[in-house]
Amino acid sequence: MSRDRILQIFDAAAEVFAETGFDRARIDDIAQRAGVAKGTIYYHFRGKDELFSALMTEFIRRLQEECDRHGTPTDDPVEDLKRRVEAMARFLLANRRFAVMLLSEAWGSERRQHAFRSQIRTIVRAIEEVLQRGLQVGAFKAWDAGVAAAGIFGSITVTALYTALIDRAPDDDTVARQIAEQVIGGVLPVR
Amino acid sequence: MSRDRILQIFDAAAEVFAETGFDRARIDDIAQRAGVAKGTIYYHFRGKDELFSALMTEFIRRLQEECDRHGTPTDDPVEDLKRRVEAMARFLLANRRFAVMLLSEAWGSERRQHAFRSQIRTIVRAIEEVLQRGLQVGAFKAWDAGVAAAGIFGSITVTALYTALIDRAPDDDTVARQIAEQVIGGVLPVR
Amino acid sequence: MSRDRILQIFDAAAEVFAETGFDRARIDDIAQRAGVAKGTIYYHFRGKDELFSALMTEFIRRLQEECDRHGTPTDDPVEDLKRRVEAMARFLLANRRFAVMLLSEAWGSERRQHAFRSQIRTIVRAIEEVLQRGLQVGAFKAWDAGVAAAGIFGSITVTALYTALIDRAPDDDTVARQIAEQVIGGVLPVR
Amino acid sequence: MSRDRILQIFDAAAEVFAETGFDRARIDDIAQRAGVAKGTIYYHFRGKDELFSALMTEFIRRLQEECDRHGTPTDDPVEDLKRRVEAMARFLLANRRFAVMLLSEAWGSERRQHAFRSQIRTIVRAIEEVLQRGLQVGAFKAWDAGVAAAGIFGSITVTALYTALIDRAPDDDTVARQIAEQVIGGVLPVR
DNA sequence: CATGAATGAGTGTTCATTCAT
DNA sequence: GATGAATGAACACTCATTCAT
Numbered sequence: 051m052s053r054d055r056i057l058q059i060f061d062a063a064a065e066v067f068a069e070t071g072f073d074r075a076r077i078d079d080i081a082q083r084a085g086v087a088k089g090t091i092y093y094h095f096r097g098k099d100e101l102f103s104a105l106m107t108e109f110i111r112r113l114q115e116e117c118d119r120h121g122t123p124t125d126d127p128v129e130d131l132k133r134r135v136e137a138m139a140r141f142l143l144a145n146r147r148f149a150v151m152l153l154s155e156a157w158g159s160e161r162r163q164h165a166f167r168s169q170i171r172t173i174v175r176a177i178e179e180v181l182q183r184g185l186q187v188g189a190f191k192a193w194d195a196g197v198a199a200a201g202i203f204g205s206i207t208v209t210a211l212y213t214a215l216i217d218r219a220p221d222d223d224t225v226a227r228q229i230a231e232q233v234i235g236g237v238l239p240v241r
Numbered sequence: 242m243s244r245d246r247i248l249q250i251f252d253a254a255a256e257v258f259a260e261t262g263f264d265r266a267r268i269d270d271i272a273q274r275a276g277v278a279k280g281t282i283y284y285h286f287r288g289k290d291e292l293f294s295a296l297m298t299e300f301i302r303r304l305q306e307e308c309d310r311h312g313t314p315t316d317d318p319v320e321d322l323k324r325r326v327e328a329m330a331r332f333l334l335a336n337r338r339f340a341v342m343l344l345s346e347a348w349g350s351e352r353r354q355h356a357f358r359s360q361i362r363t364i365v366r367a368i369e370e371v372l373q374r375g376l377q378v379g380a381f382k383a384w385d386a387g388v389a390a391a392g393i394f395g396s397i398t399v400t401a402l403y404t405a406l407i408d409r410a411p412d413d414d415t416v417a418r419q420i421a422e423q424v425i426g427g428v429l430p431v432r
Numbered sequence: 433m434s435r436d437r438i439l440q441i442f443d444a445a446a447e448v449f450a451e452t453g454f455d456r457a458r459i460d461d462i463a464q465r466a467g468v469a470k471g472t473i474y475y476h477f478r479g480k481d482e483l484f485s486a487l488m489t490e491f492i493r494r495l496q497e498e499c500d501r502h503g504t505p506t507d508d509p510v511e512d513l514k515r516r517v518e519a520m521a522r523f524l525l526a527n528r529r530f531a532v533m534l535l536s537e538a539w540g541s542e543r544r545q546h547a548f549r550s551q552i553r554t555i556v557r558a559i560e561e562v563l564q565r566g567l568q569v570g571a572f573k574a575w576d577a578g579v580a581a582a583g584i585f586g587s588i589t590v591t592a593l594y595t596a597l598i599d600r601a602p603d604d605d606t607v608a609r610q611i612a613e614q615v616i617g618g619v620l621p622v623r
Numbered sequence: 624m625s626r627d628r629i630l631q632i633f634d635a636a637a638e639v640f641a642e643t644g645f646d647r648a649r650i651d652d653i654a655q656r657a658g659v660a661k662g663t664i665y666y667h668f669r670g671k672d673e674l675f676s677a678l679m680t681e682f683i684r685r686l687q688e689e690c691d692r693h694g695t696p697t698d699d700p701v702e703d704l705k706r707r708v709e710a711m712a713r714f715l716l717a718n719r720r721f722a723v724m725l726l727s728e729a730w731g732s733e734r735r736q737h738a739f740r741s742q743i744r745t746i747v748r749a750i751e752e753v754l755q756r757g758l759q760v761g762a763f764k765a766w767d768a769g770v771a772a773a774g775i776f777g778s779i780t781v782t783a784l785y786t787a788l789i790d791r792a793p794d795d796d797t798v799a800r801q802i803a804e805q806v807i808g809g810v811l812p813v814r
Numbered sequence: 815c816a817t818g819a820a821t822g823a824g825t826g827t828t829c830a831t832t833c834a835t
Numbered sequence: 836g837a838t839g840a841a842t843g844a845a846c847a848c849t850c851a852t853t854c855a856t
Contacts, residue, residue, distance in 0.1 A: 055840080071349055073264035077826065087842045092827065121246055153344045157402055167406065174403065191426070193419050196407045197400060201423055204399025205392040211348055212365065212391035215358065221387050228384050232392055235382070236427030239847090246815090268851060278817045280854085285815095289851065439838090453731055459830060469838045471833085476836095480830065539784060540644055549788065556785065560634045573808070575801050577642045579782060583805055586781025587774040593628035593730055594747065594773035597740065602767050610766050614774055616762070618809030625819070650847065660821045665848065667819090821853080832842080 056094055063105050068147030071224045072102055072155050072162075085145040087207035102155075108168045109148045116141045117176060127184030128238070132230045134180060135206060138173075139226035148211045174199045181237065191239045202233050247285055249275040254296050259338030263293055263346050263353075290353045297346075300339045301360045307332045308367060318375030319429070323421045325371060326397060329364075330417035333401035342400045365390045372428065382430045393424050438476055440466040445487050447471045454484055454544075455539050462490045481544045488537075492537045492551045498523045499558060508567030510620070514612045516562060517588060520555075521608035524592035556581045560568030563619065585616050629667055636678050645675055645728050645735075655709045672735045675728075682721045683742045690749060700757030701811070704802045707753060708779060711746075712799035715783035722783045747759030747772045754810065764812045766769040775806050 052053040062084035066075045077098060095101040119132025142149040156167050178199040184190040190198075209229050213219040220228070253275035257266045268289060272279040286292040312325025347358050366412040369390040375381040381389075400420050402412040411419070444466035448457045458478060467556040468544040477483040503516025524531040538549050559583040566572040572580075591611050602610070635657035639648045650671060654661040668674040694707025715722040729740050751772040757763040763771075782802050786792040793801070 069350065071264070073262070074349075076824090088827090089829085089842050089844095090840080092829095093842090097364070098826065150348045153399075154348055155344060155345075157341045158265075159260070164338055171406065191423075193423075194411050194415075196410065197404060197416055198423060200400040200403035200407070201396040204395035204397070205427075206395070207343075208395025208399065209388060209391040212394070213388060215362065216387045216391070219387060224385075225388055228388050229392055232382075232389060232427040233382075235428075235429060236396075236423040236425075238426065239260050267849090279852090280817050281815085283852070316816090438664075446695040451732070453646070455644070458828090470831090471838050471840095472836085474831070475838090477796060479656075495654040532730045535781075536728075539723045539727055540647075541642065553788065573805075575805075576793050576797075578792065579786060579798055579801050580760060580805060582782040582785035582789070583778040584781070585785070585804055586777035588777070590726075590777025590781065591770060594776070597744065597774070598769045601769065606767075607770055610770050611774055614764075614766075614771060616809075617811065618778075618805040618807075620808060628819085649845090661848085662821050662823095662850085664820080665850095666821090673849070817854105817856085819853105819855095821851100822849105823851100824849085826846105826848090828844105828846085830842100830844100832840105833838105834840095835838085 055086060055090065058150050059091055059094060059101070060105055060108065063101055064109075064147060067102060067105065068150050071150075074166045077234060096231075099160075103162055103165055106151060106155075106166050106189065107169065109145070109151075110173065113141050113145075113148075114173060114176070117173070121176075121180065123180075123183070125188045127180055127187065128234060131177070131237070132183065134177065135232035135233050136226050139206050139229045140222070142207060143222040143226060144211070146210055146214060149207050152207050154212065170203075174203050177202050179228060180221065184237075188239070190237045198237055201236070205229060205233050205236075244261065246275075246277060246281065249277060250282055250285060250292070251296060251299065253261050253264060255290055255300075256337065258293060258296065259341055262341075263289075290351075293346075296355055297342060297357055298360065300336070300342075301364065304329065304332050304336075304339075304362060305367070308364070312367075312371065314371075314374070318371055318378065318380045319425060322368070322375065322428075325368065326423040326424050327417050328392060330397050330420045331413070334404070334413040334417060335400055338428075340397045340398050343398050344402065357362055365394045368393050369374060373426075379430070381428045389428055392427070396420060396424050396427075436470060437466075437472065440468060441473055441476060441483070442490065445483055446491075449484060450460075451533055453532075454480075481542075484537075485544055485547055488533060488548055489551065491527070492555065495520065495530075496522050496555060496558070497576040499555070503562065505560075505562075505565070509562055509569065509571045510616060513559070513562045513566065513619075514616050516559065517584060517615050521588050521592060521611045522604070524589060525595070525604040525608060528592055528596060530587050534589050535593065541596060543557065546580050552585075554562065556585045559584050566619075570621070572619045580619055583618070587611060587615050587618075625667070625706060628663065631659060632664055632667060632674070633678055633681065636674055637682075637720060640675060641723050642680065643715075645671075651722060656727075657734065661707055672733075676738055679724060679728075679739050682718065682724075682727050683746065684710065686714050686718075686721075687749070690746070693751065696753075699805060700760065700762045704753045704757065704810070705807050706749070708759070708775060708806050709799050709803040712779050712783060712802045713795070716736075716795040716799060718785070719783055719787060723782050724746055726784065743776075747776050750775050755804060761812070763810045767804065771810055774809070778802060778806050778809075 062080045065083060066080045077088055077091060081091055084091070091101065095104065117134050117137050119125065120137035121130050124130055152170065154162060156170055164208040178195045181190055181198055185192060185195065206229055209225065213225050219225065250271065253271045257271045267280060268279055272282055280294065286295065308325050308328050311328035312321050313323055343361065347354060347361055369386045372381055372386040373391055376383060376386065397420055400416065400421060404416050410416065441462065444462045447465060448462045459470055464471055473483065477486065477513055499516050499519050499613055502519035503512050506512055534552065538545060538552055560577045563577040563580055567577065569573060588611055591607065595607050601607065632653065635653045638656060639653045650661055650664060654664055657664070664674065668677065668801040690707050690710050694703050694712035697703055725743065728735060729743055751768045754763055754771055758765060758768065777800055783797065786798050792798065
């Protein structure tokens with residue numbers, strides 16, 4: 051079925067985009083790694099941009115899903131946030147290539163980057179909402195939730211990437227837990 | 242003197258690299274904005290890579306300088322860290338274009354990106370050192386300082402960029418202060 | 433019956449070839465407009481060239497038919513010519529899209545263009561013959577009939593296309609009649 | 624000087640465009656025949672379209688010039704027209720490759736074709752004006768001058784091309800004279 | 815020191831054609 | 836008979852880099 055071909059292409063594209071970034075990624079490479087002809091990619095996707103967007107959308111969806119699954123609203127916003135952050139950290143540590151895209155391909159002025167950014171915003175807003183919920187019950191410090199959420203998002207993504215560069219970095223599980231705790235500490239009210 | 246020419250080129254390069262990222266930046270554009278001929282750039286720099294590196298080095302130097310100036314070691318590591326983080330935040334909020342580079346051009350495998358990354362590491366290590374110092378006097382939670390420093394660096398850079406996208410974001414000063422406090426909260430030991 | 437399919441394809445091909453010319457015409461477009469799959473076209477025609485040729489042959493046939501019907505040899509070659517020219521003009525004014533092909537796709541060196549040209553020659557020769565007949569009875573000026581026939585053919589085709597560009601051009605009937613008279617005037621002997 | 628390069632490119636482009644038509648013309652070919660690198664063409668022209676347009680503009684200019692030089696208004700519109708038509712015929716017979724473009728590349732809906740068409744209109748209008756002038760002194764038949772001018776233009780261009788296909792066609796001079804006379808005959812009032 | 819014309823390798827995209835179903 | 840997914844050759848265009856002046 052054509053679903054197979056698309057998945058082959060997706061996998062190859064994920065590799066290549068992550069290794070070289072959008073601009074240096076060559077459709078030829080993606081095709082070769084996917085084991086299809088170049089034309090096949092253009093048969094299924096309008097172009098490089100659309101391929102990239104489709105891929106990122108898929109990743110964002112999975113990330114979102116993962117976070118939602120672990121961070122379902124309960125009575126304890128602090129615990130919710132911690133779980134959500136930890137889930138996000140785990141996902142990005144396991145998909146560092148995607149984390150690279152998240153930081154590298156989001157800030158420009160191309161249409162594709164705009165689109166990507168608004169997807170990222172959805173993720174950050176999900177964090178923000180947990181913060182808002184907690185704020186109302188006094189669980190979190192009363193400051194700008196948008197700014198705080200951005201900081202949390204940055205902590206997670208950058209740490210996920212940076213730890214790959216650290217000699218003797220803790221294992222991913224430990225890192226995920228540390229990030230979560232650190233992030234939580236940052237938003238708890240001073241006792 | 243040729244110092245002028247070089248500064249013209251630097252300014253133009255800063256603009257263009259930041260607006261479009263390294264790959265899409267065109268030497269033609271930089272030359273035009275600098276008001277020099279294309280050949281002139283190649284007279285002063287070996288190529289695009291070297292121009293980029295020289296520029297980033299300069300920015301990193303200024304950022305470092307700014308942080309060091311405000312975060313000079315005192316008896317109080319918490320205060321040191323807070324000041325250093327706030328200084329960094331202020332600098333990046335004022336130079337968002339550079340913040341973009343910091344996040345976008347650091348993660349690939351090109352020589353230039355390696356070089357850039359090791360410069361960034363210097364910055365993160367400076368944060369790490371303050372953390373270590375604080376750790377020894379029990380001022381900070383006893384966890385992996387490298388991971389914590391990475392998180393702090395991510396908080397600052399991403400927030401600096403993300404606030405540009407938030408409707409009704411607080412002014413840069415407020416943001417800088419909030420980041421600093423939030424970051425500090427994240428590393429303080431539970432009381 | 434498959435005759436239907438072929439006609440659908442013919443109609444669509446006529447539209448698309450005329451709108452964009454042979455080279456820019458896309459088989460995809462033709463298939464879509466014909467409401468058939470791309471493969472179906474290749475089932476019925478060897479390829480783009482053959483489809484084009486078949487289509488042009490059909491048009492030429494209809495044009496020829498139209499001219500022959502109105503320009504049947506009588507005792508009066510002048511009247512014959514006038515009627516034939518007028519019929520041709522009417523046909524081309526009514527099928528301007530085909531007139532475009534007649535002028536655009538005839539002059540190159542591709543096999544298809546050679547073939548098309550020899551079909552066009554048949555049309556011009558028909559004019560030439562009427563001229564020859566008239567010449568023998570002194571009805572027309574005694575000059576090169578081939579050259580004259582070419583000029584007549586050019587008058588008709590170009591006028592058919594050009595009038596679409598003229599503001600406030602007369603209606604097609606008037607144009608056809610004027611072309612015929614003008615053309616006749618051009619070949620009558622000086623009295 | 625760079626004027627040389629441009630002329631080299633122009634010459635090569637004229638050849639290639641005429642031989643194959645706009646769509647099939649390959650920039651690589653033009654570059655090779657011009658003895659320059661492909662990039663050089665793009666250094667001097669924005670793209671294939673602009674190269675084509677520049678080239679056609681140049682030809683149109685020369686054609687116009689030629690016609691104006693021979694068809695300068697005098698007291699005798701009939702003679703003026705005859706001379707103008709003959710000059711045009713001579714030019715197109717000598718530059719049949721350009722005549723091909725005139726008929727082939729003028730009728731589509733691309734921007735380039737629109738532009739080309741409006742240049743062609745200028746030529747036809749020049750004929751029209753002579754006709755109008757003659758009309759006012761009763762030298763020509765009183766019918767639509769636009770239509771008549773189009774017919775004249777078609778006569779000339781098509782004949783120029785068609786004679787190349789005729790066995791034993793008269794020499795170009797004779798053809799030019801015959802066209803002119805025939806065309807004039809077409810517009811003279813019936814005596 | 816500075817210039818800008820010239821270069822050509824590199825790459826995204828198109829589209830006629832094929833063929834297994 | 837008919838389909839449409841897959842193909843890959845072909846091509847326009849870009850842009851970092853060079854070098855003669």
